[in-house]
Amino acid sequence: MSQNCCFSAFYLPVSQRTPPKPCFLRVIGRDAAGESARFLSQVHTLADRNGVYLKDGVANPTEPEIRRFYDLVGERFVLSGALIRRHMTMWLGQLRPEQREALALALEQTLERLRSRGANDGVLRNAYIKFMCWFRGAFGHALTGLLRDVPPCILAEGELSKYDFYVLCLLHQAGCDVVYANPVSDASYRKQDPEGSCSILWQGELLTPEPRSAPPRPAQPRPAPVPPRPAPSPSRTVSSQPRPAQARPSPPPLGPAPWEGMGNxxxxxxxxxxxxxxxxxxxxxxxxxxxxxxxxxxxxxxxxxxxxxxxxxxxxxxxxxxxxxxxxxxxxxxxxxxxxxxxxxxxxxxxxxxxxxxxxxxxxxxxxxxxxxxxxxxxxxxxxxxxxxxxxxxxxxxxxxxxxxxxxxxxxxxxxxxxxxxxxxxxxxxxxxxxxxxxxxxxxxxxxxxxxxxxxxxxxxxxxxxxxxxxxxxxxxMEQDFPAEPFPQKEELLRASTTAYNAAREIDEMLHNDVGMFRTRSFPRSAAVTLRTTYDEVLQLWKEEAQFRPSFQTQGDTVHVPNLFAKINGVEGNVSDYWDTIRGLITPETHLITNVPFLVDPAPVMSIPKARAFFHNGRLDPVALKRSEQYRYGFLPDDTQNYMLEKMQTLIDCGLITDGGRDLPACVLSTLMGLSKDTLHTIQSFDFTRTIPKVVIVDVTDRVFSLAECILLGFFNLVGFDIAVFTPTGYRNVEAHLNPDAFQTLNAGEYRFDLTVPSLRGGRRGSGEWFSRLFGGN
Structure with missing residues (x-):
């Protein structure tokens, strides 16, 4: 895109641009002909009318703003799309659902980017609160225009901090036009985006501050298919430095500091x-x-x-x-x-x-x-x-x-x-x-x-x-990298290596040093990345190993497992072909459920009152739980036990389960303390880089899933299982207690009623019953 072209494209509605999406322009320096100055003057008008003007970045949220956020949504934070969307609904109720979804997706990806650059949980939490307060404060007016054909306009000038940069990228991804201008230098921007890949650069031949007398703004407003907004209030211009009515007197010269006599x-x-x-x-x-x-x-x-x-x-x-x-x-x-x-x-x-x-x-x-x-x-x-x-x-x-x-x-x-x-x-x-x-x-x-x-x-x-x-x-x-484990609390057992062991290790390193080759069960932890797909992609990806799916990633000791959780409504084509499609998804290891309700033993191993005793301020006490008589998983390896308890806590924190009431933590623990040994063996044997365990549910009834059933499916989703719920009737089932953001609803065809489920496993009925105590099944 030429420099003049990038200016002219900015004035078009999104539907008339190529490609049809918002712009992020970076205007560095100025030109002798004054074209950049005229462009920025017009953009300033647009930002006043339909956006935000930032002078020298955005000031940090004040303590009352942060406290108001905490009071409304609570202080719990876990980096998950479900929690972000729930907070968006509570905090930014003035936005339409599709606007909140666009903003939530952009925020989630921005925080993931920060985490990939080394940000720990405390830094991510602070960034999250900062962005959310800015959404309601500095950018509140602009965000109401998201996803319109004439997008909101954000104009930023001066030096950029790290979070200024990230919020501009976030707003652009959510649907805003963004212009960043600096007449002197590109350095503060390049510090955050060294390749300059997040914006389109317009580079002027003059890198000097603009003259004091700015050129007049054009009389004509930006051409657009919508009428201009009313004149802005002064609050729409956000400046981190107040503009005093009169010049402030210069402070007196500084004398020598007391510490200047310290010498060397x-x-x-x-x-x-x-x-x-x-x-x-x-x-x-x-x-x-x-x-x-x-x-x-x-x-x-x-x-x-x-x-x-x-x-x-x-x-x-x-x-x-x-x-x-x-x-x-x-x-x-x-x-x-x-x-x-x-x-x-x-x-x-x-x-x-x-x-x-x-x-x-x-x-x-x-x-x-x-x-x-x-x-x-x-x-x-x-x-x-x-x-x-x-x-x-x-x-x-x-x-x-x-x-x-x-x-x-x-x-x-x-x-x-x-x-x-x-x-x-x-x-x-x-x-x-x-x-x-x-x-x-x-x-x-x-x-x-x-x-x-x-x-x-x-x-x-x-x-x-x-x-x-x-x-x-x-x-x-030193030579090797290690995962960032907690600082050691005890002396490790030291081992000496034999010559043969060292030789075998060198061969192993050579075999597994290339991308895409992983040792069996070489990662102790996983983080589920539930994919958003089309119906056809569900069928295509179903039998793919985790390492060959989009969004697969390893980071330290953790595998990001791209899994599927889809509710598929309606029947594509004739009923016979529909059943054949489902049969094609079922392997000997797939658990097939055709009877709803599918929890056949309502008596829990651990009652709700007993489960309550293991929680303090919503946090599970794993030490006390493991010492209790009700704990049934002590025979598993420590890393498997810790992994499962971590996922239980994540299920409680992330907002996947809705309508659980105050006893939700106890309900989660009570339900998940009853897993069968076959289920536990499946979790223990799950190699996060390879074959993903499957659950296929065919529901032709009019019964919604119980809270315990939804807890179970939510837990398996967080562990990384693939789950497909075929609902030819289109009736509600998983929606009863699962947040809509937890799964994807896909429409395959026309709704069909009064169907009878035929044999779908073909000679191996019951071979996948590895949830034996909790599930009935086929």
């Missing part, structure tokens, strides 16, 4: 001279150096050698630190966000101060209950870290600064309590982190603390390599 107080790493960091961190100050400096460690360790040996070294480091006189703290993963109480200390800082003055003001409020030297080092480290960020937007600079200052107080105050210069404190960080936590580790290391970071995955190097901070840490990179 710190000596980081140079004294260690190649010593193992796990040993050097234990040395007192008197054995570190003789030059009068504060000699500290700042070391990064990526990957490992052998899992048991690696985890044993970590455990022994922990035990040695606990037995030493040093103060130390363990941080697993990214630092949790500051609490409102932590932030309150910095509320008096003037957010409108220019950059250097704002950093100095926050540093001045960073007062620690410790000695003078640690206090000044911490303030200096904070200042250096913030100045390296090169952030120009005052609101984002304030937010970043307060977050870092809160974290430094959180971790430094207990470490420096009763400060002893002979025993320098230590912070040990383990597992995946984010960019903000990298800054925290750097600032803590420059405050006079030993900092050791361990990443079992070598990919953790990327964040540190991209950091704008001085790279004065030492690095150790």
């Amino acid at each position: 107080t710190l000596c980081i790493n140079r004294w260690a001279d190649g010593q193992a960091v796990t040993e050097a961190v234990l040395l007192p100050a008197s054995r570190r150096g003789k030059d009068g400096h504060m000699d500290t460690l700042f070391a990064l360790c990526f990957g490992g050698d052998e899992r048991s040996a690696y985890r044993t070294r970590l455990f022994r480091l922990r035990r040695a630190l606990e037995q030493s006189p040093k103060r130390w703290k363990l941080l697993e993963g990214a630092a949790p966000p500051p609490t409102p109480a932590e932030v309150q200390r910095f509320q008096t800082v003037d957010k409108t101060l220019p950059g250097v003055h704002l950093i100095r003001a926050i540093a001045g409020a960073l007062a620690l209950n410790c000695g003078k030297v640690p206090q000044l080092l911490a303030q200096r480290a904070f200042t250096l870290a913030m100045e390296s960020a090169a952030e120009t937007n005052s609101v984002r600079l304030y937010n970043h600064g307060v977050r870092l200052a809160c974290w430094m107080r959180r971790y430094l105050e207990p470490l420096f309590e009763g400060y002893d210069p002979e025993q320098l404190p230590a912070l040990v960080c383990y597992g995946p982190v984010n960019e903000a936590t990298v800054t925290l580790l750097w600032a803590v290391a420059h405050s006079g603390v030993d900092v050791l970071y361990f990443s079992p995955q070598k990919a953790g190097q990327t964040l540190f390599e991209a950091s704008p901070l001085s790279h004065d840490w030492s690095e150790v990179v």
Whole structure:
């Protein structure tokens, strides 16, 4: 698409574009002829009338906004499409169902993208709340125009933060036209999208700020087949920086900071001279150096050698630190966000101060209950870290600064309590982190603390390599990657390898190193990815192994299993062909159900009152459950038991089951404590990369499924089973207690009534009855 063409296409209704979809344009620089300025002026008019104008990003949601969200939808969050759609319905009731669906799908995929880039559950939760508050606040007016032929228009100017970028992509995917303009540089955008693949670039030959006098806006509005909207209210322009009525006087020049006289107080790493960091961190100050400096460690360790040996070294480091006189703290993963109480200390800082003055003001409020030297080092480290960020937007600079200052107080105050210069404190960080936590580790290391970071995955190097901070840490990179397990609580059993074992392992690595080749049951966990398909695709994909289906993915120790859950209404063609189609789906291992209701033993192994005792605030207590007399699955391998209990909790959290009432958690546990041994064996033997267990239900009755039956199907769906419910009558069945988002309803043909189900298994009737206690069957 040419540059002029991308401007002209923007003015067309979606139905007249090629392809017919919303635009995401990136206007960088400007041209001498003024075409880009005229275009942006017109877009500004469109955003005022039918969208949102963002000047320097979107301000973070306020505490009352977040509290209102929690009060309405609750504080539970699990990354699942069903939960997102349920929250959308409660939070954004002003949108039409199809608008909420488009927005929910875009939000789910955006969060998955964040997770694929290393975001942990805490980061995903915060991003989710931020986006949801923005949907109702900053973008509330624009979203009511989603899926119209003339889409809402979002105009963003200035520097982009990570979440500014993601929300623009999200809104574009949901159905908005988006224009991002920066007359000076493409750097902040490229930081999030290095390939520039998420938008269409218009590049001007001039990369300079625009003149103060903007060109006049055109008198004619955007050509569109719909009448123009009423004049906008001022609230539709979202700016993270208020526009004062008169110029603010410049603050007085800054004098020297108290910490500027610290000189070269710190000596980081140079004294260690190649010593193992796990040993050097234990040395007192008197054995570190003789030059009068504060000699500290700042070391990064990526990957490992052998899992048991690696985890044993970590455990022994922990035990040695606990037995030493040093103060130390363990941080697993990214630092949790500051609490409102932590932030309150910095509320008096003037957010409108220019950059250097704002950093100095926050540093001045960073007062620690410790000695003078640690206090000044911490303030200096904070200042250096913030100045390296090169952030120009005052609101984002304030937010970043307060977050870092809160974290430094959180971790430094207990470490420096009763400060002893002979025993320098230590912070040990383990597992995946984010960019903000990298800054925290750097600032803590420059405050006079030993900092050791361990990443079992070598990919953790990327964040540190991209950091704008001085790279004065030492690095150790080992050969192997390990999954990010919790920090070891006990010593691992160590094993030595024979020559023959090592040779066999090398051959195994060669055989399974290529894409698409997986060892048998080599993954302990799965996450179901229920596919949305056509009726024909259900028939085509039914017998495909998981690894050959679309959306199959492995990530760490988890397989994303693309499974099917479809309710198929009506009969395609004549009845005889219909039965033959179903027969084609049935293998000897398929469980076939033709009698409804299909739970034949109503007496549960565990009653509802007894099941209630194993829940605390909606969370299952697996330790207490496993110790109880009602627990029947203790003979299974630990990973299978833990996997099943995890899926039970997910079923409770994700909103798949509707109309379950307050006793839903107890109902789920009561139902799923009665699985037969054959069912358990199927789950234990399920190789997530290969053949997927099948359930085929043919329902010619007028009876809806019971709560227990829907719980069972929801559980099998989360485990990864394929489920097909053939309903020639089109009557309700699974809808009774399953969220419509849990399965897909497909119409195959005309509704047929009063049918009798023939023999569908052909000589092997009953061979698939592996749910023997819970199910009747054919």
